[in-house]
Amino acid sequence: MTTIAQPLQPGTPAPDFKLRSTPDQDVSLSDFRGRPVVLAFYPADWSPVCGDQMALYNEILPEFTHHKAELLGISVDGAWCHAAFSHDRKLHFPLLSDFEPKGAVAKLYGVYHPGGIAERALFVIDKDGVIRWTYVSPMGVNPGAEGILEALEGLDGHPAGDGKAQAAKKRDA
Amino acid sequence: MTPAAKARPAQTISAEDRARGPAGAPVTLLEYGDYECPHCGRAHSIVQRLEKHFAGKLRFVFRNFPLSNMHPHAEMAAEAAEAAGAQGKFWEMHDMLFDHQEDLSEDAITDFAGELGLNTEKFAEAVQSQKYAARVKADFAGGVRSGVNGTPTFFINGARHDGGLEYEDLVKAIGGAV
Numbered sequence: 058m059t060t061i062a063q064p065l066q067p068g069t070p071a072p073d074f075k076l077r078s079t080p081d082q083d084v085s086l087s088d089f090r091g092r093p094v095v096l097a098f099y100p101a102d103w104s105p106v107c108g109d110q111m112a113l114y115n116e117i118l119p120e121f122t123h124h125k126a127e128l129l130g131i132s133v134d135g136a137w138c139h140a141a142f143s144h145d146r147k148l149h150f151p152l153l154s155d156f157e158p159k160g161a162v163a164k165l166y167g168v169y170h171p172g173g174i175a176e177r178a179l180f181v182i183d184k185d186g187v188i189r190w191t192y193v194s195p196m197g198v199n200p201g202a203e204g205i206l207e208a209l210e211g212l213d214g215h216p217a218g219d220g221k222a223q224a225a226k227k228r229d230a
Numbered sequence: 231m232t233p234a235a236k237a238r239p240a241q242t243i244s245a246e247d248r249a250r251g252p253a254g255a256p257v258t259l260l261e262y263g264d265y266e267c268p269h270c271g272r273a274h275s276i277v278q279r280l281e282k283h284f285a286g287k288l289r290f291v292f293r294n295f296p297l298s299n300m301h302p303h304a305e306m307a308a309e310a311a312e313a314a315g316a317q318g319k320f321w322e323m324h325d326m327l328f329d330h331q332e333d334l335s336e337d338a339i340t341d342f343a344g345e346l347g348l349n350t351e352k353f354a355e356a357v358q359s360q361k362y363a364a365r366v367k368a369d370f371a372g373g374v375r376s377g378v379n380g381t382p383t384f385f386i387n388g389a390r391h392d393g394g395l396e397y398e399d400l401v402k403a404i405g406g407a408v
Contacts, residue, residue, distance in 0.1 A: 109380060115299050117374055147299045198392050201379035 064167040064178055064191050071096075071182045074162045076153040077136040084129070084151055087186070093126040093212055094182040095205055098168050098175035100196070102134045102142035102152075110177065110199045115148050117202050124209040129153055132175055133160050168193060181208040237368045240376035241388035243291055248311075248320050251281065251289035257407045259400075260291040260385040262373040265308060265327040266301035266334055267381045269395070274328040276397045283401060287408050292324060293369040295381050303334035305366065310339045312362035313353050314346065322346050 065071070071086060071094075078084040086094065099110050111130050114121075121128050130152040134142070139152040155162045155175065163169040168178035177200055181190035190208035194200035238244060240260055249258075261277065263270040281290055294311075296304035307327050314323030326342045327334060336357070343353040356362065373383070377390050384391040384400070386407050393399050 112297060112300055113378075113380055116297055116370075120374070149299075199379035201374070201377040203375050203377050206374070 064176075064193050065180070065188055066191055067189050069188045071180065071186050071188050072165045073186075074165065076131070076155060076162060078151040078153055079140060080136045084153055086129075086182075089127045090186055091184050093124060093184055093209060095121060095126050095128045095209075096131060096166070096178075096180040096182065097128065098131045098163055098166070098178040098180075100170070100174040100177065101132055102138050111142075111148060111152070112146050113199070114202060115146065115150065117206075118149055120202075120206060121209070124213060126181075126209055131155050131162060133163070133173070170196070179205060181205060181212070183212050237372035237375060239372055240378075240385040240390070243289075247291050247293070248315060248324070249289055249291045250321055252286060253289060255287055255289040257284065257287060257404055258289045258291060258385075258387055259404060260293065260388075262293050262295035262369070262378045262381065262383045262385075264294075264296045264301055264304045264381040265311070266304040266331060267297065268331065270382045271328050271331045273382045273384075273395055274325075276395070276400060279397055280400055280404065284404060284408065288404065293373060294366045295370055295373045295378055295383070296366065297381060305363075306336065306357065307334045307339065308366045308369075309360060309362040310343070310353075310357050312365055313356035314343065314348060316356065316362075317348050317353065319346050319348060 073086045075083050075085040097110070097114065114128060118128065128150040130150065132152070133155050135156050136154040139154055143152055160169045160173070160175065163175040166178065166180065168176040170176050177194040177196065179192045179200060180188050183189045189212060190204070192200060192204050243249065243258055243260065259277070259280065261273065263273070277290060281288060294308040296308045298305045311320055311323045311327060314320055323342060323346060326346065330338065330342070339357065340350060340354060343350050382395070386403055391403055393403055
């Protein structure tokens with residue numbers, strides 16, 4: 058299989074994967090079918106800034122939860138590294154370890170950087186497992202969260218699946 | 231009474247904002263910051279130098295962006311600055327908090343209020359009842375919507391500054407907007 062260095066685009070079914078979330082637990086993308094998922098690939102744990110990308114998402118987590126979305130951070134760091142990082146930053150969402158084979162999931166999504174790390178890439182996946190929003194940030198730039206929130210709002214406004222029937226109905230809470 | 235706090239985007243500066251410098255200045259530097267964040271502490275002295283350098287041409291606006299999971303005192307410090315603001319001493323408390331980042335406990339903050347000559351009873355009540363929590367939350371929400379991606383995040387005339395945070399970097403970026 059050739060690696061395409063292009064991030065997967067909206068409309069593409071999100072490839073399933075299974076990765077370590079803690080030293081003794083695995084998480085599969087398909088575990089979250091039925092709910093939106095935000096996949097946040099990032100280069101590495103322990104970046105030397107305060108309020109880095111993961112810490113920021115941690116603060117905004119209630120807004121993601123409001124959309125019933127699950128947030129998954131993914132980097133090539135090992136599960137023990139993630140455990141220490143997550144503990145230090147008091148993160149309330151899982152960090153997945155794309156460690157062995159290194160960067161396999163990042164490659165699958167077309168966001169593996171030749172430097173051996175994942176790009177800062179964001180995917181919003183709808184409840185049916187289809188990518189609905191893709192964003193790759195310039196390497197040095199933390200993308201923030203406003204794009205994710207807009208994409209999640211878009212999902213709420215355009216329910217996937219039984220399109221016609223639902224579109225005809227008014228959105229109710 | 232102030233109206234219910236509303237999230238404002240980085241592009242809109244209103245009368246409710248904490249601003250210093252001339253309102254008609256050609257450049258508005260907006261910071262989203264956290265009183266317990268060491269990078270913001272560093273930026274604080276840089277901003278003070280920038281205000282001197284661009285005196286008369288720069289308006290500085292500060293909005294709260296406390297990273298509460300990481301910084302246990304950040305939220306209370308932000309609310310305390312707003313409580314001091316209600317007594318007309320926002321900037322005095324703002325400077326005090328950044329100058330004493332190493333201890334932002336409730337006791338310390340109460341002492342600051344005393345030093346600044348605030349009505350400490352009123353101040354303590356506002357802090358304990360979290361009177362300004364909604365305002366801080368509105369700052370935070372507006373920041374998230376505007377692309378704030380960590381602390382500090384600066385906006386120069388409404389555009390997020392993605393460059394360096396050293397004095398020289400900011401002089402250059404602001405100079406380009408004057």
